[in-house]
Amino acid sequence: xxxxxQKKNDRVKRLSLDCKATVKIGDYSRGGQTxxxxxxxxxxxxxxxxxxxxxILDEENGQLYLNFGSYYKTSDFIVDSLSLWWxxxxxxxxxxxxxxxIKVDNGPENSGRRTQFLKRMVEFANITGKSIQLLYFPxxxxxxxxxxxxxxxxxxxxxxRTPQQR
Numbered sequence: 328x329x330x331x332x333q334k335k336n337d338r339v340k341r342l343s344l345d346c347k348a349t350v351k352i353g354d355y356s357r358g359g360q361t362x363x364x365x366x367x368x369x370x371x372x373x374x375x376x377x378x379x380x381x382x383i384l385d386e387e388n389g390q391l392y393l394n395f396g397s398y399y400k401t402s403d404f405i406v407d408s409l410s411l412w413w414x415x416x417x418x419x420x421x422x423x424x425x426x427x428x429i430k431v432d433n434g435p436e437n438s439g440r441r442t443q444f445l446k447r448m449v450e451f452a453n454i455t456g457k458s459i460q461l462l463y464f465p466x467x468x469x470x471x472x473x474x475x476x477x478x479x480x481x482x483x484x485x486x487x488r489t490p491q492q493r
Contacts, residue, residue, distance in 0.1 A: 338423045343384040343430045343474040344409065344437075346400045349377050380481075381408040384474045391477050402436050402444035406451055413455055421455070428460045432469030439463060 378395040381404060385392070392415070394408040409429075413421070431437045437444050439461060452459045464472055 339426045339428055340424045341386040341428045341430075343386055343472050344382070344405070345432060345469070345472060345474040345478070346379060346381040346405060346408075346434075346436065347478060349379050349400070379404065381405060382474050382477055383409065383412045384477055386473055400436055402441055402447055405437055405444070406447035409451060410454070413451075424457055426458045426460065427455075428462055430462045430464070430472050430474075432472060433463045433466060434469075437461075 378397055379400045381394045381396065381400075383392040383394075384390070392408075392412045394411055396404045396408075398404070433439065435441065439445070448459055448461070469475065
């Protein structure tokens, strides 16, 4: 088999992965500013709904997978979200994939030096039987991660606020 034929048989799944900071869910103002014609509550008091969104973007087909946690943004939460994503892929499609490339920022939860994250990623690779490549963005360049565009779009359509927007 030639190298060209081998490349055709190697199916690579390219993902972009990121978690946001804890967000409040509800009709909140954004420092007095709203996007579009949204109506917001006058005060942001008493919010009890807080979630951590983790997004996985399939770069090939543009599908966005969201998982919301209610505790903390951790290495375990990130890999658990990745496992949930994997389990929803039909088995025939899983079998066609040879390599999973994952674009991530170099945050404290998913750093290439974080032993808990690497341990869980090795477990994920063993369970799936697939090779995993972690592609890290340089410091302060995570804005180029394709998943980041999804967060901006979602903020326009969903009423959530990050701590920076409070």
